[in-house]
Every structure is written in structure tokens, then in C-alpha cells.
Amino acid sequence: MHASTITRGRQATEHKSAPAPAASAAHRLADGLRAHRDGHVVHGVKTLIAALITWGIAAGWSPGGHPYLAVATALVMANASTVYQSVTKAVQNVGGRVAGLILALTTARLLGPTAAAVTVIVVIAVLAGPRRTTDDRLQIASTAVIALAATASDPVGGLVAPVLETLVGAAVGIAVNALVLPPLYLEESDSAVRDLARAVGTLLHEMGSGLAGRRLTDEAHAWLHQARSLEKRLTHAQERVQQADESLRWNTRCVTHGRCGGVTYREAFRTLRGVSIQVRGIARTLADNAHDDHVDHHLGHQFLERYAETLQLAGSAVQVFAAPRTLEDASGAAPRERLRGAIERALDWHDTMTDLIGRGTLTKPGAWHVYGSLMTDLERLLADLDHAHAH
Template sequence: MQDSTIQLERTPVAMTEPMRRLTGRLRTKRADHVVHGAKTLIAALLTWGIVAPWSPDGRPYMAVATALLMVNASTVYQSVTKATQSVVARVAGLILALATARLLGPTAGAVAVIAVIAVLAGPRRTADDRLQIASTAVIALAATATDPMGSLVSPALQTLTGAAVGIAVNALILPPLYLNESDSAVRDLARSMGTLLHDMGTGLSRRQLTSKAHNWLHQARNLDKRLTRAEEQVRQADESLRWNTRCVAHTRRKETTFNDTFMALRGVSIQVRGIARTLADNAHDNHADHHLGHQFLDRYAETLQLAGAAVQAFVESGPATGSPDTSPRERLRGAIDGALAWHDTMTDMIGRGTLTEPGAWHVYGSLMTDVERLLADLDRADTH
């Protein structure tokens, strides 16, 4: 009865942390949506108020559209680069429309010339810009025929004004940062790698190589998805710090994006996949003398468990349970040192011929090389 009572008391505690993280993410997303909507409304109204008094017929639609595009950019850096590209493309389209209207008039021939020049000219990598030039030129073609200079100057000024307002609002009113998303993605990647390494170690110690090797390989290959997501989040977080006024105000540094940590984990993921692949191949090898011996598996299992603990400790922000006085760096250092000690022991056993499966030397070599590189990546990152 006492054991049952303890179990019932612990269950809600175990569920508290995931629920807390989920609630925090929902609140953050809701707040982001509110800020995003407010910034969009401010940019639209401010642009309308600035441009409407001097725009034709008091309808500054092009300015508002440009402002909305800039304020909705994912980062301040993106808003500036998109503004530059948009302004250049629209001005080029207006100039193209003016030139063709003067030469050919608002005719089908002018549209054909615009299509040929805008779509076929220039490198392929600027296809979006060329299409924007063509669409702007075609829309402005009729207007340039009746009022050439007015139809060129007014849209150009509207585009410039809208871009300036959109950039200003995006940069000054809570400019977007993606540090939390970056950290979360990198931590998720590290936890997945650490869990897989620990599972492989536990499975080897329990003689479950044949039954679980295929599943380990599948999980290792699925790490690519988490790796891609983490890389994108780190890149976006890195970019969100460029020209960001919130970073200047809070002196937030570029290192907070976990960029170095991600680079280390990307190298580790290669070794994790290599270990899983070697174990899967060995599990289904029909040559009896190629199978790994129990003595090696026991040693290697503990090495993988220590390596898994090292990977997980690599991104832990708080002390582990039962070790409140141990910092994440100390736990990482301890896990790496423990794994290196086992690595040296196994290397010595192989060198002295203690392991009795001569046909499996190539498997031993592959597994030892992968774990050695894995530990070297972690050790190098920890030193830095």
C-alpha cells in the first residue's frame, strides 16, 4: 500500500513539467500573434496617413501593400533586404512600362516586349524579381500612356514610403527574435540523440541487438528531420539578431543562438547513424564468426550510455536530479571522461587480443572509430 501511494503521488508531478512547457508555448504564440496583428495595423494606418494626402485620388494602395510586406517579414534583416529588392523591381517595372509605352503605346506588342525583356533577360536565380518587374510593368502600362511622368513618380514614391514605414515599424516595435525556438530545436535534437545512444547501450547490455537493431537504425535516420529543423531554427535566430534593436537594448549576443552547439551535434549525428548502421548490419550478418562477443558488447554498451548522458548534458540548463551542486559543464566533462576511460579499456583489450571473435575485427574497428569520433566532437566542443 505504501508503494502504491507513493506512485500515485508522483504521477501528477511527472506530468507537470510537459504541461508547463506546453502552456508556456501556447502563451508565447498567443502573445506573438497579438504583437504581429498590432504591428500590421499600425503599419497600414501609418502608411495610409502619410501617403494619402499626396497620392492620386487619395488612394495609396501600393504604399500600404509595400508596408504590409515589409512589416510581415520574419526578421528585420529580411524586411530590409526584401524592401531593397521590391523597390528595385517595381521601379524597374515602371521604367520598362514608360519606355515601351512611348515606343509602342499601350498595345499587345508592348506587353510582348515587356514579357520578353523581363522574363528572359537576367540570370535564373532572380526569377521572382523578374516576374515582379514584368507584372508591375504590365499593370502600369495603361497609366503611363496617359500620364507618363506622373504614373512613374507617384508609384515609385509610394513604394519607397511604404517600405520605409514597414521597416521602421518592424524594427522599432518589438522586432522578432527566434532565440527560444532555436534553443528548443537544438535541445530536442540533443535529447533525441542522447536517448537513442542510451537505448542502444541498454539494448546491448540486455542482449537485444537482433530484436532492436533495425529500430535503432530507423530512429538514427529520423534524426535527419530534427537536424534539418534545428539548422533552420538556428539560422533564423542568427538572422533575427542582425540589426535588431532589442539586442542593442538588452546586449544579447549572437552566441545565444546555440550555433556552436548545433555544429557539434551535427557532427555527433553522423557518428550516431554510423553506430546504428554497423549494429544493424552485424545483427543480420549470417556469418557466426562475425558476431560481437558478450564481453565487448558489455563494455561498448556502457560507453554508449555514457556518451548519451554526455550528449544530453551538452544542452542542459539546470542541474540533474540528485546533483544540485553539479553544473552542466561538470556533468558533461564527467560523462566524457567516463566514456573515454571505457574507450581506452576496450582499445587495450583489442590490442592484447583479449576479445575472442577474430572474424569480427572489422565490426570492432568501425564501432570504435565512430564512438571515438563522437567523443572527440563532444570533447572539442566542451573545450571551446
């Protein structure tokens, strides 16, 4: 079957199914809004639970019966983005407050609650050490300044009570965050990886269709621009996958249900990152070749037709990453089977092209470096897809 026939058939199919992407986008938007609303409800419930428990524990012994510091600390910990972050933030928060209170106690004893004491606190906090972040230094300084008056009038009580309140608030906040619907970000990871797969697969299809339609000169730079813009999607997907991985650490949902292992699409992202690098290399080589003034460097039509077909098959294989795991096509084939079939067809075309180049059928003397670059990138792209399927 000729590449042009395949292209016309696919274009007709795309026109018939044009409303589908819009409907899919609308469903994704609705799901996103629903997820945000549900997330706000969960945060509100956790915030209320953490505040009430902390107030009940600390109100009896806190100064004046108002444990505001304990409640404030609990709210921060209960609303941390992950259980792991709630623990690490608690350690930093408690450490910063203790350091600030000790600094306030020391300066109050030496200088009293004066402007000189405030100056010393600010200078020491700024010079607290190169490893401390700006937020840590500001927390130490603000805690010390606020506690300066309390430590001056009651040094021991002014130091012990805030520390105990911070510890209680941190403990309650961590417990609430870990036990009351601890946050998971698996859907966000899933969505980001699927969007990346759609973008990469679509670009491969567009390059394949463009080469088959002899539109290399007209569209090569647009392909390169699209390939370069994949970097933003890669960064977004990487952040979402890392967040999902972190949300699994110490998460009680995983302990009680045992269903969180290997579901963050980390391996799929790694594959797509490698594929994206190869796609960018292919787009760059095609753009350079499209405007090369040396006629003997131009690629032959026979090579471009075969290469176009391979890119389209690779695009189909990449887009399988964007398909839901339970989705089956009209033939009943599962995504894994479709991926295997697309890779095998692409590898067949690759072997054919390699053989033709080896026999000298497709070569021009000055275009060897272009053929080599395109074939190397395609070889690596297919190897990444094949590795992903094997695992």
C-alpha cells in the same frame, strides 16, 4: 558494477518518472501556443502602426490621396520574419517595381496601351535574366501591366509617384520592424536543439540498454531506422538556428540590451550534428553485424557489455544539451559539471576497451573490422562532446 544491474536500475528509474516526459511535452505545447498568440498580437500592432504612419506620410501627395501602394509595401516590410529580411526584401521590392514601371513607360511610348505592349512586357519579363527568380520576374511583369495605363496617360507622374510610394512604404516598414519589438527566434532555436539532443541521447541509451540485454539481433534494424530519422530533426534544428542567427543581424534589441551574443546554440548544433553522424555509423555497423552470416565476425559478449555501458554514458552526456542552462540535479551539480563527469566516465571505459582490444582479450580474427568501425565512431563521438565542453 555489472551492466545488467545498471540497466535494471535505470529501467526502474524510467518507470517511476514515466509521467515526466508527458508533462514536459504538455508544458512545451502550452508555451508554443502562448508564443504563437503573443506573436500574432505583435504582428497586428506592428501592422497597424506601419499602415497609419505610411498613410499619414503619403496621403497628401499620392495620386487621388490614396497611397495604397505605399501602405501595401510597408505592411510587407513590417511583417518580414527578421529585420535583415525586411531590408533585403525592400531592396528587391523597390528594384522590381522600378524595373516594371520603366518597362511600362517604355512600351507605352513605343506601342501605346495595347495588347502588343502587354505581350512585349510579358516576353521581356520572362527573359529578364537567368539570375532573377520567378517571383522577381512576376513582380516586374505585374507591376508593368498594372502601370501601363497610368504611364500612357501621364508618363512622368505615372512613373515617379509609384516609385516614391514604394520607397516611403519600404522605409516605414523597415523602421517599424526594426524599432517595434523586432523579431527574435532564440526560443525556437533553443527548443529545436534541445529536441535533437533528447532524440540522440535517447537513441544512445536505447542502443546501450539493448546491447546490455543481449537484444542486438532483435533491435539493431530499429536503431538504424531511428538513426536515419534523425536527419529530419537535424534539418529542422539547422533551419531554426540559422533563422535565430539571422534575426540577430541589425536587431535593435541586441544594440540596446547587449545580450544577444552567442545565444543561438550554433555551436551546440554543430556538436550534435557530428554526434548524430557517429550515432548513425554505430547503428549501421551494429545492424550489419547482427545479421552477418559469418560466425567469426560476431562481437564478443564482453566487448558488447563494455560498449553498451559506454553508449549509455555518452547518451547521458548528450542529453545534458537538452537540459535548461539553470537546471541543477539533486546533488546540486550544474549541467556543465554533469557533462564533464559523463564524458570522463565514458573516456575511462573507452580506454579500458582499447587496452583489452590491444592485448587481444576481446578479439576474434574475423571481427577486427567491426571492432575498428565501432571504436572509431565512438572515439569521434566522445571527441565531439569533449570539444563542446571545452568551449
